[in-house]
Amino acid sequence: QKEVEQDPGPLSVPEGAIVSLNCTYSNSAFQYFMWYRQYSRKGPELLMYTYSSGNKEDGRFTAQVDKSSKYISLFIRDSQPSDSATYLCAMTFLNTGFQKLVFGTGTRLLVSP
Amino acid sequence: EAGVTQFPSHSVIEKGQTVTLRCDPISGHDNLYWYRRVMGKEIKFLLHFVKESKQDESGMPNNRFLAERTGGTYSTLKVQPAELEDSGVYFCASKDRERETQYFGPGTRLLVL
Numbered sequence: 001q002k003e004v005e006q007d008p009g010p011l012s013v014p015e016g017a018i019v020s021l022n023c024t025y026s027n028s029a030f031q032y033f034m035w036y037r038q039y040s041r042k043g044p045e046l047l048m049y050t051y052s053s054g055n056k057e058d059g060r061f062t063a064q065v066d067k068s069s070k071y072i073s074l075f076i077r078d079s080q081p082s083d084s085a086t087y088l089c090a091m092t093f094l095n096t097g098f099q100k101l102v103f104g105t106g107t108r109l110l111v112s113p
Numbered sequence: 114e115a116g117v118t119q120f121p122s123h124s125v126i127e128k129g130q131t132v133t134l135r136c137d138p139i140s141g142h143d144n145l146y147w148y149r150r151v152m153g154k155e156i157k158f159l160l161h162f163v164k165e166s167k168q169d170e171s172g173m174p175n176n177r178f179l180a181e182r183t184g185g186t187y188s189t190l191k192v193q194p195a196e197l198e199d200s201g202v203y204f205c206a207s208k209d210r211e212r213e214t215q216y217f218g219p220g221t222r223l224l225v226l
Binding site for chain 1 (some may be wrong): 146153155156171172208218219
């Protein structure tokens with residue numbers, strides 16, 4: 001069983017839609033949760049991070065963590081064609097000094113004009 | 114500020130040959146990481162340097178892989194001899210001491226034939 005599960009997609013939505021991207025994890029020791037965006041032929045770029053359960057908002061993006069259910073989500077409001085990319089969840093824990101990231105496989109998002 | 118750079122961007126070699134990948138981290142970042150993505154799988158941690166010292170090499174697949182960071186600046190990852198299963202995208206990331214964010218390079222795409 002993978003430590004982090006993520007639906008690979010692709011997820012196709014029309015411009016302006018609300019997008020929900022999700023990951024589940026099995027290791028309750030994970031304490032630091034991140035969402036990366038990766039465009040084709042580029043490296044992952046950090047979008048958001050959070051330590052605690054609850055919501056964190058940044059512009060059109062909201063990250064949600066539910067530690068009791070071992071479930072994290074990224075919501076994108078008013079999605080744009082420029083949001084088309086692969087979205088990777090990643091997590092790590094204090095025992096490694098937050099150094100070793102564990103990734104999901106990534107969800108490919110396609111936003112059509 | 115220049116980002117993480119990696120060289121080469123692509124490499125095609127034959128099984129049994131040697132390949133050396135290079136990573137230049139963001140200036141001043143003590144922490145340097147290597148990750149690998151094999152096709153269809155998630156990005157996986159290989160190892161972590163703090164300056165020139167290997168802090169965690171638990172993800173290195175086998176002794177055909179050798180990573181170095183002489184002088185605590187750039188790092189190299191050598192694969193010798195390369196096998197077919199070594200094909201994938203090798204990412205380098207760097208991080209400073211104060212913050213948790215790892216900044217990724219664009220990756221080196223390695224194909225072993």
